[in-house]
Amino acid sequence: MTRARIAVLVSGGGTNLQALIDAEAAGIIKSGKIALVVSNVKDAYALTRAERAGIKTETLLKKELGGQEAFEEKLIATLKGEKIDLIILAGFMSILSERFTSEFKDRIINVHPSLIPSFCGKGFYGLKVHEAALAYGVKVTGATVHFVNEIPDGGKIILQKAVYIKEGDTPDVLQRRVMEEAEWKILPEAAELVSKNIISE
Numbered sequence: 001m002t003r004a005r006i007a008v009l010v011s012g013g014g015t016n017l018q019a020l021i022d023a024e025a026a027g028i029i030k031s032g033k034i035a036l037v038v039s040n041v042k043d044a045y046a047l048t049r050a051e052r053a054g055i056k057t058e059t060l061l062k063k064e065l066g067g068q069e070a071f072e073e074k075l076i077a078t079l080k081g082e083k084i085d086l087i088i089l090a091g092f093m094s095i096l097s098e099r100f101t102s103e104f105k106d107r108i109i110n111v112h113p114s115l116i117p118s119f120c121g122k123g124f125y126g127l128k129v130h131e132a133a134l135a136y137g138v139k140v141t142g143a144t145v146h147f148v149n150e151i152p153d154g155g156k157i158i159l160q161k162a163v164y165i166k167e168g169d170t171p172d173v174l175q176r177r178v179m180e181e182a183e184w185k186i187l188p189e190a191a192e193l194v195s196k197n198i199i200s201e
Ligand code: GAR
Pocket: 011, 012, 013, 014, 015, 016, 017, 046, 090, 091, 092, 093, 111, 112, 113, 124, 125, 126, 129, 179, 183
């Protein structure tokens, strides 16, 4: 294998997907190739970003498929059909069961917008993470890229980057700074690291 085939799972705006697309174009990701983008939300803007970059897209809706189990079976079949080696959760807002995570052991990574083990696990996603960090009053937060197992945000940590909180920060302002200073950097770096390991196996 010369390059790992990557699938990116998204639910929203897709700025992390964009960071991955840009990093592949810039040669920062050279051991992997984004082959597929899957959304679990209809018309997510991330799909437009993928189409613009000429990447194949797929939308799988839990409601239409008849629930979580059927959704995961269809997702597994889709990923296997595309011979995917690495799955990247980039703003994917659905918790995957052990049935799914054990099928792709050490082959799924996620970006989370805090320094795990702070502000993570069930219920901590998107802006809620930054609201919780500000409410607690921490002075430093950041982002984490980790392997995904059956425990939400509980898999082995790959990379982390710290970001300072500033006086007057709102959840939106903080979210943007964490993305710019941490997520958009460490997610492509981790994608390259893990892809490189996969192709050398
Ligand atoms: C990102 O901040 C990502 O870390 C977070 O949602 C945002 C998605 O933005 N993910 C989670 O909270 C997962 N638990 P994006 O769609 O622009 O990449």
